[in-house]
Amino acid sequence: MKNYTVRTYEPSDHTQWNAFVSKAKNATFLFYRDFMEYHSDRFSDFSMLVFEGEKLISILPANRSEDAVFSHQGLTYGGFVFDENIKLGKVLEVCRAVLFFLDQNKISLLQIKMIPEMYNSMLSEDIKYAFFLTDSKLIRRDCLAVIDLSKPFSATKSRRQSIRHGAANGLEIREEAEFDFFWNDVLIPNLHKKHQSKPVHTLEEIKKLQQLFPQNIRHFNVYHKGNIVAGTTLFITENVVHPQYISADAQKNELESLDYLYDYLISEISKGKNYFDFGPSHEQNGKKINNGILFWKESFGAKITVQDFYEINTSRFSTLDNILI
Template structure:
């Protein structure tokens, strides 16, 4: 049995954290500290580093609220990050060590938000088995609509008609960095009107993030007669293109602007990726499906995969002892 030491992340760990993330089997740019720090004022960071001797073997992006630690609430996905050499027995021991560390630091509950499998460079489901052993409770399951771009997929007749409508209306797609135009003219008014809400990122925040991660964040606007009518911001990893924001004006159905844009992104811009992840179509912690949004995504050929959320009591770390015979 190996001995693991655990300590919270500090600013002095910036370089070794990011270096580990760059070669991990289940990490993306969202785990880079430059991405995580953009909303550091909103969360009490409780990210952890796990060492075997002097070697960093795992990191956990996380934040704390009272006596609960979450795999970071400010990120779309999270959980333990490992390198490609990790073995199942080591993951079980690391999970036990982390739960024990949390328990010793007056954390009673740990909530784990997994990274969807499509984002992993290798099979990476050891942590699911560790959660099973620790009697973790599945508290939420999100359904994601994903196109597997490595296999044939079918676009419906209705969607094709809308794409042709965009062609007839002579829509123009431009990749550009004018986030303010899209945020102020399209995104914010739509979110305010439909949901009385605001984007997770302000325009200033997304601009700063794009400047730090220019290969991972790209933005596209749609114009008719030089007037913006729709747009989307895409987060890009090695294997996946994921729309973080998408919105169109009230003419989007008449113009075919959103369908025209997404056909271009799927078939041309990101055709070489493995997956196009539309994300979830639900409300109420995964228990209610927005049928119209799901129908739209599936009409492009998207199928369903899931993202799981677990809750485990840190006092149950002992359940991970003596597992290997």
């Protein structure tokens, strides 16, 4: 066994952490510290760095709650992050080192919220083999509706008709630097009315994040006769365009504002990208699917991929000994 050192993140690691993320094979801008720390007051950070000697070879964005560590509950996805040159044997050793470190610190469980493969710059499922060897438990699986932009796809006849109606209604789409109208007049009222909830990001938080990541966070509003009727905030990575927030006013079915907006996002804003990720349509932690929402997404030509969530007993670290023969 090589000399591996695992320790938790410290503010002095900021530059080294970000440099590693910038070259990783399975990371996006969500893993940069400037993004992660917008909600540092809500989570007890327990992010880890793994060193082989003096060389940083893996990071794990994470937070702690009692005797469990999560790959980070404030992020849409996460897990072990590696550079493009790492081999399977070293992935297994890194996983063992992290589990041993957690076990020694009286943390019994590690939960991993996997990054969907389409977000990675290259194949990066080697860690799943480590999960298999440790008898990790698949505790949740979300269905994501995704358009593979590199393959032929088409919207249904009824969806194309709705898009034409949206154009005929004189809808105007504008990219905006301000989020206020959408957040205050559309998104917040709709979430409160339909789900008695609020956006994950406050208006102030999303503004700050957009200023930090202007190429990755873009916002579009839809107007009808000068009035805002719909909008979306996009999270854009190297490979994927994903609407993080989207909402419309009560006239959405009459004006076809959402269909018109999504057609524009897919056909224009997603040029040069590999995937358009509508996100999940689930409820009850993935156990139920909102069929109406799923039908709408699939009508644009989306297909289904999954995002997996694993739970690992940290005492199982020894199962990763002597695997390579």
